[in-house]
Amino acid sequence: MIAALLTMCLLALAIGAALGFAAVKFRVEGDPLVDKIDAILPQTQCGQCGYPGCKPYATAIANNEADINQCPPGGEDGIHKLADLLGREFKPLNAENGVEKPRAVALIDEATCIGCTLCIQACPVDAIVGAAKHMHTIVDPLCTGCELCIAPCPVDCITMEVVIDTVETWKWQYPVFALKAVAQ
Amino acid sequence: MIRALFGFNGGVKPPTNKAESTRLPIGAVPLPPELIVPLHQNVGGTPYPLVAAGQFVLKGQRIGAADGQLSSAVHAPTSGRVIAVEPCVMPHSSGLKGLCVRIAPDGEDRWIECEPLPWRSLPPDEVRDALRDAGIVGLGGAVFPSHLKLRPGDGGTSTLVINGAECEPFITCDDMQMREHAAKIVRGASIIQHMLSARQVLIGIEDNKPEAIAAMHSAVELHGGGTMEVVAVPTRYPAGGAKQLIRVLTGIEVPHGRRSTDYGVQCFNTGTAWAVADYVVHGRPLISRIVTVAGNVEQPRNFEVLFGTPMSHVAKLAGIRPDTDRFIMGGPMMGYRMPSFDVPVVKATNCILVGSAALFPPPAPEMPCIRCGDCARACPADLQPFELYWHSRAKNFGKAQEYHLFDCIECGCCAYVCPSSIPLVDYYRFAKGEIWAHERQKNAADSARDRFEFRNDRIEREKQEKAEKLAARTAAARAAAQSSDATPAAAPADDPKKALIAAALARAKAQRESAQPANTESLNAEQQAQVDAADARRTGAAQTADTEASAPAADQKQSLIAAAVARAKAQREAAKPANTEALTPAQQAQVDAAEARRAQVEQSAANQTSTAPEEDLKKSLVAAAVARAKAQREAVKPANTESLTPAQQAQVDAADARRAAAQQDAAPEDSPRSEAP
Numbered sequence: 001m002i003a004a005l006l007t008m009c010l011l012a013l014a015i016g017a018a019l020g021f022a023a024v025k026f027r028v029e030g031d032p033l034v035d036k037i038d039a040i041l042p043q044t045q046c047g048q049c050g051y052p053g054c055k056p057y058a059t060a061i062a063n064n065e066a067d068i069n070q071c072p073p074g075g076e077d078g079i080h081k082l083a084d085l086l087g088r089e090f091k092p093l094n095a096e097n098g099v100e101k102p103r104a105v106a107l108i109d110e111a112t113c114i115g116c117t118l119c120i121q122a123c124p125v126d127a128i129v130g131a132a133k134h135m136h137t138i139v140d141p142l143c144t145g146c147e148l149c150i151a152p153c154p155v156d157c158i159t160m161e162v163v164i165d166t167v168e169t170w171k172w173q174y175p176v177f178a179l180k181a182v183a184q
Numbered sequence: 185m186i187r188a189l190f191g192f193n194g195g196v197k198p199p200t201n202k203a204e205s206t207r208l209p210i211g212a213v214p215l216p217p218e219l220i221v222p223l224h225q226n227v228g229g230t231p232y233p234l235v236a237a238g239q240f241v242l243k244g245q246r247i248g249a250a251d252g253q254l255s256s257a258v259h260a261p262t263s264g265r266v267i268a269v270e271p272c273v274m275p276h277s278s279g280l281k282g283l284c285v286r287i288a289p290d291g292e293d294r295w296i297e298c299e300p301l302p303w304r305s306l307p308p309d310e311v312r313d314a315l316r317d318a319g320i321v322g323l324g325g326a327v328f329p330s331h332l333k334l335r336p337g338d339g340g341t342s343t344l345v346i347n348g349a350e351c352e353p354f355i356t357c358d359d360m361q362m363r364e365h366a367a368k369i370v371r372g373a374s375i376i377q378h379m380l381s382a383r384q385v386l387i388g389i390e391d392n393k394p395e396a397i398a399a400m401h402s403a404v405e406l407h408g409g410g411t412m413e414v415v416a417v418p419t420r421y422p423a424g425g426a427k428q429l430i431r432v433l434t435g436i437e438v439p440h441g442r443r444s445t446d447y448g449v450q451c452f453n454t455g456t457a458w459a460v461a462d463y464v465v466h467g468r469p470l471i472s473r474i475v476t477v478a479g480n481v482e483q484p485r486n487f488e489v490l491f492g493t494p495m496s497h498v499a500k501l502a503g504i505r506p507d508t509d510r511f512i513m514g515g516p517m518m519g520y521r522m523p524s525f526d527v528p529v530v531k532a533t534n535c536i537l538v539g540s541a542a543l544f545p546p547p548a549p550e551m552p553c554i555r556c557g558d559c560a561r562a563c564p565a566d567l568q569p570f571e572l573y574w575h576s577r578a579k580n581f582g583k584a585q586e587y588h589l590f591d592c593i594e595c596g597c598c599a600y601v602c603p604s605s606i607p608l609v610d611y612y613r614f615a616k617g618e619i620w621a622h623e624r625q626k627n628a629a630d631s632a633r634d635r636f637e638f639r640n641d642r643i644e645r646e647k648q649e650k651a652e653k654l655a656a657r658t659a660a661a662r663a664a665a666q667s668s669d670a671t672p673a674a675a676p677a678d679d680p681k682k683a684l685i686a687a688a689l690a691r692a693k694a695q696r697e698s699a700q701p702a703n704t705e706s707l708n709a710e711q712q713a714q715v716d717a718a719d720a721r722r723t724g725a726a727q728t729a730d731t732e733a734s735a736p737a738a739d740q741k742q743s744l745i746a747a748a749v750a751r752a753k754a755q756r757e758a759a760k761p762a763n764t765e766a767l768t769p770a771q772q773a774q775v776d777a778a779e780a781r782r783a784q785v786e787q788s789a790a791n792q793t794s795t796a797p798e799e800d801l802k803k804s805l806v807a808a809a810v811a812r813a814k815a816q817r818e819a820v821k822p823a824n825t826e827s828l829t830p831a832q833q834a835q836v837d838a839a840d841a842r843r844a845a846a847q848q849d850a851a852p853e854d855s856p857r858s859e860a861p
Contacts, residue, residue, distance in 0.1 A: 043633045
């Protein structure tokens with residue numbers, strides 16, 4: 001009887017110690033769900049979802065504080081992916097947050113720019129180069145198209161240019177046959 | 185010696201259609217009215233233009249410079265004037281535009297100074313850079329920059345394979361080049377062999393080109409140096425694929441994710457060897473290539489074509505038949521349909537295949553896959569094309585990659601044998617494009633995330649650094665103030681804040697004193713008059729307020745000084761009662777201390793004015809101004825200090841501390857303070 005009790009107690013202690021050790025040793029830093037959601041979000045950092053960046057929005061989704069349909073740059077595709085990941089129903093994009101637009105990058109009209117640095121401070125990804133009283137310019141490959149630089153510009157010299165395909169980025173289309181041709 | 189050959193799995197044997205275009209020697213092409221030279225003709229970065237519209241260029245002059253290591257230069261194919269550097273339609277299935285240099289030839293075809301490259305005496309890095317700047321790229325069709333392939337692998341290169349197999353139907357450009365320029369190709373091969381320090385060179389040629397094999401044989405015997413061998417390989421499409429030819433010649437099967445250089449084998453096209461020799465021996469950069477014109481033409485033939493020549497200009501020489509509806513760049517198996525007839529010939533153009541509906545009838549409608557497995561048997565890369573097809577069709581790209589989609593060389597064997605006429609390669613191209621696009625998007629998102637997080641970190645760090653600096657300064661100043669003996673007696677030393685404030689005041693005074701003389705010295709007559717007038721006005725006010733200025737001396741300046749001092753006093757008197765009501769005991773103590781100091785200063789100023797009025801005008805002026813400023817400060821301070829938040833107080837403290845530090849420096853000169861009551 002006592003031997004059995006002792007065995008059980010020892011076992012409990014040993015297993016408890018092992019679990020405690022594992023909890024410390026294999027601790028998961030951060031919330032893996034937030035990172036998974038963050039990986040789906042487009043990282044535009046535009047704040048159209050109502051949160052100051054993609055990571056905060058991902059955190060809000062993970063905490064059930066935000067819906068999955070608040071990201072216009074991610075579009076329908078992004079919502080589908082989020083719905084798949086979280087096992088929720090697909091919802092169309094919330095119109096309050098904005099509409100899905102083709103990817104664009106900001107363009108500074110360098111002749112009009114007065115060098116006020118306001119756009120540099122607004123850019124969430126440091127994609128604008130310039131100094132006070134000197135012309136600013138956008139580093140195209142780094143621009144996420146968040147449009148946050150447009151509002152602060154006092155001379156309205158920033159426009160959004162839709163990104164067009166080049167020979168390098170062009171993709172083969174899904175093979176389709178025209179029904180008419182087949183019918184003939 | 186008959187060499188033992190190996191085989192590769194799969195492959196097909198389509199009709200070769202090569203005989204027609206080998207009947208005539210390589211033809212010359214008259215200069216077209218305009219050359220459109222695309223800058224992006226190679227795998228890798230787009231070269232940046234070196235010329236501008238209106239500029240005159242010579243034949244062989246560099247017009248596009250390699251952008252980075254994975255890139256290659258572009259040269260002017262003839263002498264003439266640059267009409268424009270602008271986007272033009274590229275020889276690409278998309279029909280999109282790319283940056284091109286348009287040149288109007290002057291008809292003189294004047295070369296730049298061509299100097300042979302002393303490649304044996306130059307370090308290998310410089311030879312590679314020279315080849316990059318000569319625009320040498322793989323001319324087999326992949327246009328991969330050759331200088332990157334001329335680096336011996338980690339284990340060294342034992343075998344150099346020269347690819348003259350040319351397996352695709354209709355194309356005979358390498359065949360004709362080997363027949364006519366065998367010696368130069370062998371020369372190029374031996375240069376490449378030397379650069380790679382390869383032990384042996386195997387020149388693989390399909391056995392349906394006996395003339396080329398014979399020509400290369402005799403050239404190798406003359407110039408080959410004993411380590412070179414021409415090997416006839418069985419004719420089977422795609423024996424000309426690099427991996428397939430290496431496998432046939434050496435038996436080495438390059439596995440997934442590895443390169444042939446890992447196994448000591450490097451492969452170059454015969455055209456590339458010719459281009460290397462042309463540059464090294466004659467100093468001519470790559471500006472032209474042999475192009476086969478075949479298909480729906482009267483007389484199929486090979487031409488030596490300058491890059492940038494419109495395809496229609498070349499094809500016309502072979503006699504385009506009227507029912508022509510398309511140009512295909514490359515062969516019927518792997519070629520791309522061109523968006524228009526006048527797109528330029530580029531480094532990748534080995535063949536202009538003129539097509540018509542009769543020659544290449546539209547494919548039969550796609551039928552469902554019947555799982556016959558013919559495609560797997562035909563695949564020379566040992567893939568399972570049907571699996572790739574299903575997953576690509578279902579847009580299940582991850583699965584397609586698991587089946588090694590990127591090992592597919594798009595040779596078209598699977599689609600060629602498919603009984604359901606499924607355009608399998610189209611599906612693979614679609615899947616590859618989507619995966620690349622996804623990759624690009626993911627990289628862009630990752631970079632944006634990193635930059636966003638870095639920016640947030642930076643802003644946070646700057647904030648923290650600012651706060652730390654502030655705290656450190658405050659602490660240092662406090663310590664300095666506490667340890668100082670020079671603290672005015674009126675401000676109790678046990679109250680550090682008070683001491684700081686007093687110290688700061690003194691420092692400000694010292695600064696003022698050092699600053700003021702500079703202004704009074706540089707007055708011109710007019711300004712002096714204005715100052716005098718103002719002083720006179722002040723004098724009137726001072727007389728009503730105080731009788732101290734009762735000595736209207738013959739010396740005007742002295743009286744002015746006295747008046748200023750008096751006026752300051754009057755202001756002080758007017759301001760003080762309002763402030764004193766709201767004073768805390770501590771503030772009161774401060775005010776008292778300040779008052780005492782002020783009185784002392786005033787006293788000293790008065791002494792100075794009375795004892796040495798004429799000799800030291802400046803000093804007295806300074807004293808008066810100091811008194812004024814002090815009065816103003818006193819008037820302002822109590823009102824502000826009442827409504828301070830803790831954070832603001834901290835800032836004030838810091839500012840005071842800074843001032844205190846300066847005061848410490850100024851203390852020895854500030855004699856009146858030590859006499860303060």
